[in-house]
Amino acid sequence: MKRIVLAIALLFAGLHVAFAIDPLPFTDRAQELRFQHLTRQLRCLVCQNQDLADSDADLAKDLRRQVFQMMQEGKTDDEIKQYLVSRYNDFVLYDPPLQAGTWLLWFGPLAFVLIGGIIVARIVRKRASVPQEPIDSREEW
Amino acid sequence: MSRLLPFFGFILIVALFAFGIHWNRSHDMNWVPSPLIDKPAPEFNLPLLYDSTKSLSRAELLGKPYLLNVFGSWCVTCQDEHPILMAQGKALGVRLIGMDWKDSPDAAKRWLAQFGNPYDTIIADADGKTGIDFGVYGAPESYLVDAHGVIRYKRIGMLTPQIIDRELKPAIARLQTTPP
Numbered sequence: 001m002k003r004i005v006l007a008i009a010l011l012f013a014g015l016h017v018a019f020a021i022d023p024l025p026f027t028d029r030a031q032e033l034r035f036q037h038l039t040r041q042l043r044c045l046v047c048q049n050q051d052l053a054d055s056d057a058d059l060a061k062d063l064r065r066q067v068f069q070m071m072q073e074g075k076t077d078d079e080i081k082q083y084l085v086s087r088y089n090d091f092v093l094y095d096p097p098l099q100a101g102t103w104l105l106w107f108g109p110l111a112f113v114l115i116g117g118i119i120v121a122r123i124v125r126k127r128a129s130v131p132q133e134p135i136d137s138r139e140e141w
Numbered sequence: 142m143s144r145l146l147p148f149f150g151f152i153l154i155v156a157l158f159a160f161g162i163h164w165n166r167s168h169d170m171n172w173v174p175s176p177l178i179d180k181p182a183p184e185f186n187l188p189l190l191y192d193s194t195k196s197l198s199r200a201e202l203l204g205k206p207y208l209l210n211v212f213g214s215w216c217v218t219c220q221d222e223h224p225i226l227m228a229q230g231k232a233l234g235v236r237l238i239g240m241d242w243k244d245s246p247d248a249a250k251r252w253l254a255q256f257g258n259p260y261d262t263i264i265a266d267a268d269g270k271t272g273i274d275f276g277v278y279g280a281p282e283s284y285l286v287d288a289h290g291v292i293r294y295k296r297i298g299m300l301t302p303q304i305i306d307r308e309l310k311p312a313i314a315r316l317q318t319t320p321p
């Protein structure tokens with residue numbers, strides 16, 4: 001009896017794994033890693049906070065298959081990204097490209113750190129220039 | 142003055158959040174602008190839904206503008222859009238081409254038999270490849286293509302009567318005035 005239960009449990013465990021990943025016939029492990037790396041940089045357009053590697057949406061499956069097929073054809077990562085960008089806009093890329101419209105996005109945080117740094121430096125310098133009152137040793141703690 | 146500084150900072154943050162809420166409400170956050178606007182429509186050659194021995198290509202549609210409406214029998218919003226196309230499709234003044242996207246032809250035919258067929262012609266994109274070329278990510282989507290095969294307008298989501306009046310009809314009117 002126990003054996004049967006275990007066998008059934010194992011059967012379902014296997015099924016679960018099989019459904020979580022597309023069974024794509026990669027030529028080797030390196031290609032599989034490249035595929036995973038690439039699809040993680042691409043956004044699923046149906047559920048927009050998920051990457052292409054992660055999404056279970058039907059369109060994401062189609063796009064994964066398309067990416068896989070283009071890899072088999074010997075296309076580079078950049079060519080595959082360009083293929084998707086020309087159809088779905090820069091939005092498919094998780095990292096927006098550096099261009100006129102995105103410089104604030106890329107360098108905004110740096111600018112904030114710089115402004116904050118300048119403010120802190122000025123406050124510190126102002127405090128340093130105020131003559132310190134002599135510490136009253138008689139003060140009780 | 143420096144005592145008021147935190148207050149001004151507070152006002153600034155309130156203004157920022159208010160703008161954020163306003164922006165969120167007035168924009169569809171899932172909307173992705175299409176890079177294909179004012180670009181030639183992608184090449185396609187797809188079988189007709191009602192006669193799979195025949196096909197229709199991009200080249201055959203040149204000469205007159207058309208509205209390509211991407212739908213599927215599985216798509217819930219398409220069902221909401223359907224009566225609007227039935228009522229207004231003929232009056233738009235352009236050919237209405239249906240693209241049955243990622244769908245089984247039999248299911249699509251059943252769906253159209255039940256709800257009516259507003260289209261002049263329907264092409265079947267069963268594997269969804271042409272849809273990807275058009276940048277479709279959520280049916281229903283509609284593409285207004287001019288006589289030269291250039292995409293002039295795209296609607297992601299349902300064509301409501303308001304959208305038809307406010308966006309689609311002016312876009313169709315502009316086709317007459319746009320030089321090649």
